[in-house]
Amino acid sequence: MSGIRLLDLIKPFASIFLEVELPYEKSIFDEKLVYTVAAAIIYLLLGLPINGVNDENVVDAFGWLRNCFASTPGTLLEFGVLPVAFSAFLWQIAAGDKLLDVDFTSSSDRKLFQSLQKLTSILLGFVFAVLLVFAGYFQPIDYFTSAAENGELLVEPSLFSKLLIVVELTVSNTIITLMAELLDKHYGFGSGIIDFIVISSATTFTTSFIGLTTQVTSRGFESTGALVQFVKNMFSSKSYAYGIVEAFTRQNLTNLTQIYAAIFAVCLIVYLSNCRYEISIKSSKVRSMASIYPIKLLYCGAVPLIFTYSVLYFCNIIGFSLTRIFSSNKYLALIGTWELEPEFKKTYNLTGGLLYLISASPSCSSTNPLLSLVRPFTYTAFVVVVSTLFGKAWPHMSGSSAKDVAKQFKEQDITMVGRRDVLMSKEIGKIIVPASSAGSFATALAAAICECCGGSKGLSYGTVTGVLGSLSVLEEIVSEWQQTGAAGSSQLSQFIPTQ
Template sequence: MSFIDSLARLGEYLPAVTKPKEKPSLGQKLVWSIIAVIVYLIMASTPLYGITSTSFFKNLILEQIIFASTAGTLAQLGIGPIITAGLIMQILAGSKLIQIDLNDPDDRVRFTEAQKGLAFIFILVESALFGYVLARTSSSIGGSILFIAGIVILQLIVATFLILLLDEMIQKGWGLGSGVSLFILAGVMKIMFWDMFGIASVSSQNLPVGFFPALISTLLSHGNVLNLLVNTSTKDPFQPDLVGLVTTIVLIIITIYLTTMTIEIPVTSQRLRGIRRTIPLNFLYVSSIPVIFVAVLGSDIQLFASLAAYVSPSASSVLNAISAAFFFPPPNVSIPHSVFAIVLDPIGAVEYTVIFIVLSILFGLLWVDVAGLDPATQAQQLIEAGIEIPGVRSNPKVIEGILSRYIYPLAFFSSIIVGVIAVVATLLGAYGTGIGILLAVTIAIQYYSLLAYERSLEMYPILRRLIGE
């Protein structure tokens, strides 16, 4: 039995959500999608039983945006195992390390089951890892470390598998899009909303954490409004400021504009002679994948550094030094997360910028080759679909050469652009981080198109019959 068959067999044995017998209406899909988001947000607000406080989180910055996770809650792992399994399976399939044809319905089902099985393995491993570490480093309800760890591990396994089922429920037609996208979007919007309108007083100045409530509170108390222009406080490093708000709005507008830009390649069809059309290539060809890889790499190095502290303090210090270059300001440094941080640590800002952008370029070009977005794969797909480029022989090598003129420059420059957006957002203290803005805008545009598509099918039933739904 092959590797993918073993994973697929595991996926088949796991509890699953069945497809709806009849296609739900748009209203029903919206209701189920909202229910899934509400369940996720409740889990992200419910503390883990048995863990009352922990110093582990002080030394570990989790990529909450990417993994839609909230430290210390039932959503501790978030969608991390699902994303990790999905990326690994896509890389294995794209690089031909596993023999599978995603155009074949049977192979596609096998691939989906294998991905689910791999995600469950990651759930078990990550739950065991975090459960033991949390039990060892926390003030808890009492009892032995193994007992507390067992309770936490069980909670993480059940909760994370429930998130997996919610994602499966939406993808199988009960909701819209995918649960992964919905949870990421909900997480980003929650952080942005909290940064703008949070009313809890958690700062040393007794100001609300949200910018607008803090502004109103300062005006009513006749305080210095200039303090909210740029956060210069080392006691309240995460207090949102006006520069961060303006940066967030500007970057959202820029990202929307860049995401909707396309490069049009003129083509014809062998089946419809004389009719010319174009194939659009997204200007942000690699989307936000490069910055996701960079952020995950930095987060994983920091995680290993925290775990290595229990085995080899020297190795932990080396890993911490490496991981610090992936974050700005660095972890455990009392520097405000605003543009003022550049003044306090200009060398760290330059180091962070260079490393982030260079790695974004490398990961972007690598992703194009392993994910089937390279010119050779695209040329073969065009030929198989009976599509030709006017004035060019229908030869894979010839078409590949033409596509190379577009794809690799797009991959290179789009990797730079998304890297710059992420870096600028971090340096200027944007709400929700640059990665969050990129993901939220991309997902929101996808859902806008999906809603328009679903609405068109409901308004014009003949379209449903034409596309075979």
């Protein structure tokens, strides 16, 4: 008698939660494009303020982690795609390491596996919301203290108001989870998580570089765009030297140093993405039909970097919430200590604890000078080691290992030139394993160094993941355009050149 699997326990929940059905027939190119664009627009529209929360009073503790997860503080996108991404990584690792018994060749097992990921994502969003609400994140105690000192009378939110915030965040996270599932089931191009990260990274970088909106700071009105603020400084500042220095060093908004660090990281990643090893292949049935199969250096793309920062984001939410809820417990300070940024009072920055050593939290330095000196090295080492180890294991867990590629070749009657079929898996493994490890190492190292040197508050690694994600989505779009004959049937053919 076989035992009960974890997947079998999900069956009662599978009928409760909403589910996106697989398309009855393959979606055409135009439909996929419409679904992708519509999902991205809906995602951006979810960036509405939370009802009952004044986003100007929210002091952000996770600003340096947000860019990779398309999240915005004080809005319905407070967690972005973090719950969806973390749940997907969690169960994919469990399945890859055989901790979860699942047969991906069975449609019923795949359906239950997707339901398990969806349920975990919704529960994670709910838990995160409860922790942050009752930790006072949306009504910071620092804000109430300063208001009391100024003679202002403020009433602490009621239990009903806190529960309403939890409900809002849980519902918005559920919508994001369903939209990601919609795109994952081939209604659109690319993965739902990657698509949302790409659109968010593009808007964040554009706003940070040439944003025309202004914010009130201690120095008056400042443009959100670093380049726009630089031009304003040249015309308004009495000293050109001061204007240039201020444009490169301002702390409250994005500066040109952070922009240049992000651009350098992107240029390096684009160069590395064009490095590949080409395997000569031929058809075993059609004579003289030969081609090449390219294996890129960045074989895993942005996935290892997203996984590493999802772990950091998860640990920071849990650590921040616990240290605020149980503030009387002095041992929790070993996890991390957060202090209000003194000048602008808009962010909490890590100043100590274990999480401080693996963070790129800006502005504040630790009270221990030794920790401040060591932190760039421990942070870089953590990001590089975790990304490299995950990148090495990811092909096996995601079904893109050498054995899977060799099986795909065999099903398509393809063989490697000059190699026997029995050795094909071994030969491909000699390329895929180093490529996945070296590519993950290079990507993580470039992002981590740019974060440390430029103090980019997450802009560098967020832009890197956005560029890598956009390259994978663009590759899928081009492949679909060429292989399905969309050039002749698509309504966009009159706008897109066929040659």
